[in-house]
Amino acid sequence: MSFLPHTDDERRQMLEVCGIPNMESLFADIPKDLSPASFDLPKGKSEMEVLTTFQALAEKNYSHLVNFLGGGFYDHFVPTAVDAITSRSEFYTAYTPYQPELSQGTLQAIYEFQTDICRLLDMDAANGSVYDGGTALYEACQMALNATKRERIVLDGGVNPVYRKMLTSYTANLDIQFTTVPVSHGHSDRDQIFAAIDENTAAVIVQNPSFFGVMDDHSDIVEHCHKHGVLVIQCVYPVAMALLTTPGEIGVDIAVGEGQSLGIPLAFGGPYLGFMATTKKLVRRMPGRIAGRTVDRNGKEAFVLTLQAREQHIRREKATSNICTNQGLCALRAHAYLSLMGREGLREVAQLCMDKRAYAGERLNAIPGVELMTHSPTFNELTIRLPADAGEITGAMVERGFAPGLPLGRFYPGMENYLLVAVTEKRTKHEIGLLAETLEAVLCQ
Amino acid sequence: MSVIFTKSVTGRRGVKLPNSDVPTTGTVPREFERKTPLELCELSELDVVRHFTELSTRNVGIDSTFYPLGSCTMKYNPKATEAVAGMHGFAHLHPFLPQLRHGGSLVQGALRVLYELEHHLAEITGMHAITLQPLAGAHGELTGMMLIAAYHRDKGNKKTEVLIPDEAHGTNPSSAAIGGYSVRPVPTNPETGMLDLKALEDMIGEQTAAVMLTNPNTLGIFNSQIQKITEIAHRYDAQVYYDGANLNAILGRFRPGDAGFDVVHINLHKTFATPHGGGGPGAGPVGVREHLTDYLPISRVIKRDDNSYALNYDFPKSIGYIAPFYGNFLICLRAYAYILLLGAEGLKDVSSHAVLNANYLKQKLSTHFDVAVQHTCMHEFVLTAQRQAKAGASALNIAKAIIDAGFHPPTVYFPLIVKEALMIEPTETESKQTLDAFADALIDIAERAAVDPAFLHNAPTTTPVSRPDEVKAARNMDIAFQG
Incomplete structure (x- = not known):
């Protein structure tokens, strides 16, 4: 398959215009001894053959298991219109809106996405997104370190362990120290967090709901931190924000999170969507593309990329971040999703998640030998303790058609018997019932 | 066009979710409850689809037109993938x-x-x-x-x-x-x-x-x-x-x-x-x-x-x-x-034709523009519009005039070491006809600019907006809709 339009005649004419004898001569600058030692790739195939190959590969993946996996990445319903909207190639084959006259669609969509995020989180300002939730968290740390001129970050153990691992690797070559405070029954441990704060602490990072799904109100942590000149970064689950205390309500300085649950497919880990929001005070320290509303030279409303003086293409090594693009198309998906769901739709999704989680809790807790880790209220996840290694049990459950949850041993040593079970609006009563029955049967064996 | 939030009608819905099929109700304890109103849109599915379709008409992608944005390799994205x-x-x-x-x-x-x-x-x-x-x-x-x-x-x-x-x-x-x-x-x-x-x-x-x-x-x-x-x-x-x-x-x-x-x-x-x-x-x-x-x-x-x-x-x-x-x-x-899809030979052809297209376009434009470096280029080349800028047609003005000619402009003012840079990368998927049309348009702009550079200052005139005020945007910082 080739996407080249050139005919032999045209190639000849073009070479003639260039005064170049043949195609090989175009590469005369590449020294002969640097010709590739090998270029061993398969022969090209037709579109039909390639589609068949990929259909076969796709079918080798178990995407049809009844899914109770979450851990920050959820199997939510995506309205069909989201795909229809984002399939418009005027959006997806465009690039960063450097020429605002040709990019009003992208720019206005980013502006509206920023508005969605501000309204969802009750924050003053949001950016046009970064790569993923973990990157958003890392960038929030950089904002806090720069704003406070301090070097320590206190990290609550309820923050997604994947993100905590990302923070550690990102900062290995920098003078930043992280102190991780273990959770107490899935909750942020106030005493230990406060004890970990010193005069060199830039920020405390918490997550709501915690990785174990536990809801919290971090207002006491915010109050304590602000007394000591420490910023609070809160990582949040955007769907839960329809019902739970928002970062803005309690005075969080930087709110971040993973936007995958807002209409973006699970896609084996990406592309996803990191969102970031902050206060008026810190907005100029926020990285990433930001769209602003202004007027054009005729006084007409217009949208542009703004505050670009922070960015790498202007500031180079002095930029606030090295991030170049946002996750434009994923942000567009999230904006389309939130527009379709609307106020009531998102509240209903969140409520359904909670209802079904409550039902799952009752059913799983009733199984002999299974215990809920905590009776604290959780949003759409629950952590259960099994009488044996959770990994072993997941293996048996997979054979019966379930992805029953995430075994926690690899992320929390000592929790080998624990399973994190996520329930979204897509799971039916029947499926939850079957999960409980099957688990009970597996445990009886 | 209006921002989507102004189109919201209280009580309108875009998505119907299934009724809860479980006997239990999950509740958020009062201390963890959201207390502020959730001000998302309330729209029908058609309202939303029309809004985004209109937005898309105010956008240009590779599928719409030639997009020779230097350094970005804006080649055709196959539908099969x-x-x-x-x-x-x-x-x-x-x-x-x-x-x-x-x-x-x-x-x-x-x-x-x-x-x-x-x-x-x-x-x-x-x-x-x-x-x-x-x-x-x-x-x-x-x-x-x-x-x-x-x-x-x-x-x-x-x-x-x-x-x-x-x-x-x-x-x-x-x-x-x-x-x-x-x-x-x-x-x-x-x-x-x-x-x-x-x-x-x-x-x-x-x-x-x-x-x-x-x-x-x-x-x-x-x-x-x-x-x-x-x-x-x-x-x-x-x-x-x-x-x-x-x-x-x-x-x-x-x-x-x-x-x-x-x-x-x-x-x-x-x-x-x-x-x-x-x-x-x-x-x-x-x-x-x-x-x-x-x-x-x-x-x-x-x-x-x-x-x-x-x-x-x-x-x-x-x-x-x-x-x-x-x-x-x-x-x-x-x-x-x-x-x-492409295989080894196809990939080699990608590069040779990307380089051919760039050299061809460079050659055609070199009669009217100065090339930053006189040498066979690879997949892209940089023009300098210093000569044109002296007469009032800066790289920015030329870029805006290119928009009126129906193309996406090249990258401008980069690399930083070239004054009035126009960085052009045609890619291999563009035909000779497209390259010719683009070259003709640029040459026409250069010729008109030499006589009457002022015409460039009004460009673009064919787009929904023209030369937005970026200074005002940075000063007023309206980055989330209020109201």
């Missing part, structure tokens, strides 16, 4: 599935895609191993800097700075700085458009952690002394980084690994035709030579003796996690499909 990315077995696969017992067996198709793509990219770049995890080109650069830092730390090398040519993309110095290094720019020889070798030799030393290069560089020139540069750097154990932004020029003609580069990043959204998405998501896989392999991020995909695939986390020297999972999987998937 979109279809592949939409397949259920890929799009709805949970990334934590491999965490289940024998979980690798649940995602064999996906792991095979990752493994094979790594293998092909290693062959294309001449590197020993690849990580697909970096989520964008700039993220690949940062990953590269982290790998280099880990290497030097491991060897006990005391390195403090990274040398970067002054023509480099802005992300290069920024990534090096974020990676913890100070940055020193190396001048470019204005005659040859290549790195000033003498300056490099004067600046490099034991303190140099890395030299970051783009080849062909942002002027579209292939540096034939590249091996000399890697030799100089290696004398000081400085690692040489290849910014693969311009890989589209050299597929099957030059492999950075063969010239001694230690680290390479590849922009899948450029060379391998994945859509740019209005500014992302892209993907920036990184390749390394053998001595850096142990530092690659985890997890890594391995192939077992029985030809099955697995994820391995057991690499004690690894820099760790740089992405939540395995990279921007659906972008990698599209790139892999693209490679299978």
Whole structure:
């Protein structure tokens, strides 16, 4: 398959215009001894053959298991219109809106996405997104370190362990120290967090709901931190924000999170969507593309990329971040999703998640030998303790058609018997019932 | 057009969700409840679809018109790869599935895609191993800097700075700085458009952690002394980084690994035709030579003796996690499909025709514009509109006039070392007819500008808005709709 339009005649004419004898001569600058030692790739195939190959590969993946996996990445319903909207190639084959006259669609969509995020989180300002939730968290740390001129970050153990691992690797070559405070029954441990704060602490990072799904109100942590000149970064689950205390309500300085649950497919880990929001005070320290509303030279409303003086293409090594693009198309998906769901739709999704989680809790807790880790209220996840290694049990459950949850041993040593079970609006009563029955049967064996 | 929030009608709905089928009701305790109103839109599905369709008409992509944005490789994005990315077995696969017992067996198709793509990219770049995890080109650069830092730390090398040519993309110095290094720019020889070798030799030393290069560089020139540069750097154990932004020029003609580069990043959204998405998501896989392999991020995909695939986390020297999972999987998937469609010969043809198109267009425009460097270019070239600017037709004005002629303008004012730069990258998927039409339009603009540059100042006149006030935008900072 080739996407080249050139005919032999045209190639000849073009070479003639260039005064170049043949195609090989175009590469005369590449020294002969640097010709590739090998270029061993398969022969090209037709579109039909390639589609068949990929259909076969796709079918080798178990995407049809009844899914109770979450851990920050959820199997939510995506309205069909989201795909229809984002399939418009005027959006997806465009690039960063450097020429605002040709990019009003992208720019206005980013502006509206920023508005969605501000309204969802009750924050003053949001950016046009970064790569993923973990990157958003890392960038929030950089904002806090720069704003406070301090070097320590206190990290609550309820923050997604994947993100905590990302923070550690990102900062290995920098003078930043992280102190991780273990959770107490899935909750942020106030005493230990406060004890970990010193005069060199830039920020405390918490997550709501915690990785174990536990809801919290971090207002006491915010109050304590602000007394000591420490910023609070809160990582949040955007769907839960329809019902739970928002970062803005309690005075969080930087709110971040993973936007995958807002209409973006699970896609084996990406592309996803990191969102970031902050206060008026810190907005100029926020990285990433930001769209602003202004007027054009005729006084007409217009949208542009703004505050670009922070960015790498202007500031180079002095930029606030090295991030170049946002996750434009994923942000567009999230904006389309939130527009379709609307106020009531998102509240209903969140409520359904909670209802079904409550039902799952009752059913799983009733199984002999299974215990809920905590009776604290959780949003759409629950952590259960099994009488044996959770990994072993997941293996048996997979054979019966379930992805029953995430075994926690690899992320929390000592929790080998624990399973994190996520329930979204897509799971039916029947499926939850079957999960409980099957688990009970597996445990009886 | 109005922002979507002004179209909201209280009580209107766009999506109907199923009624709850469970007997229980989950409740949020009062102390954890949201107390502020949730001010999202209330619209019908048609309201939303019309809004976004209207937005799309105010946007231009590669499918709409010629988009010769230099350095961005805006080539055609095949529709078949979109279809592949939409397949259920890929799009709805949970990334934590491999965490289940024998979980690798649940995602064999996906792991095979990752493994094979790594293998092909290693062959294309001449590197020993690849990580697909970096989520964008700039993220690949940062990953590269982290790998280099880990290497030097491991060897006990005391390195403090990274040398970067002054023509480099802005992300290069920024990534090096974020990676913890100070940055020193190396001048470019204005005659040859290549790195000033003498300056490099004067600046490099034991303190140099890395030299970051783009080849062909942002002027579209292939540096034939590249091996000399890697030799100089290696004398000081400085690692040489290849910014693969311009890989589209050299597929099957030059492999950075063969010239001694230690680290390479590849922009899948450029060379391998994945859509740019209005500014992302892209993907920036990184390749390394053998001595850096142990530092690659985890997890890594391995192939077992029985030809099955697995994820391995057991690499004690690894820099760790740089992405939540395995990279921007659906972008990698599209790139892999693209490679299978084109094959070895097809990829070689990509580069030769990208270079042919660039030289052809350069030749046609050189009658009316000054070329920054007089030399056979690779996949792109840079014009300078200094002559036109003196008469009042700056690069910006020319770009705006190009919009009225029905094309997307080139990159302007980059690279920074060329005054009034117009950086043009036509890509291989454009036909001779399109290139001719674009050249005619630019020549027409140049001729009219010579007589009456004022006409350019009104451009564009064919777009929904014209020359938005960026100063006002930064000063007033209206970045979220109030009301």
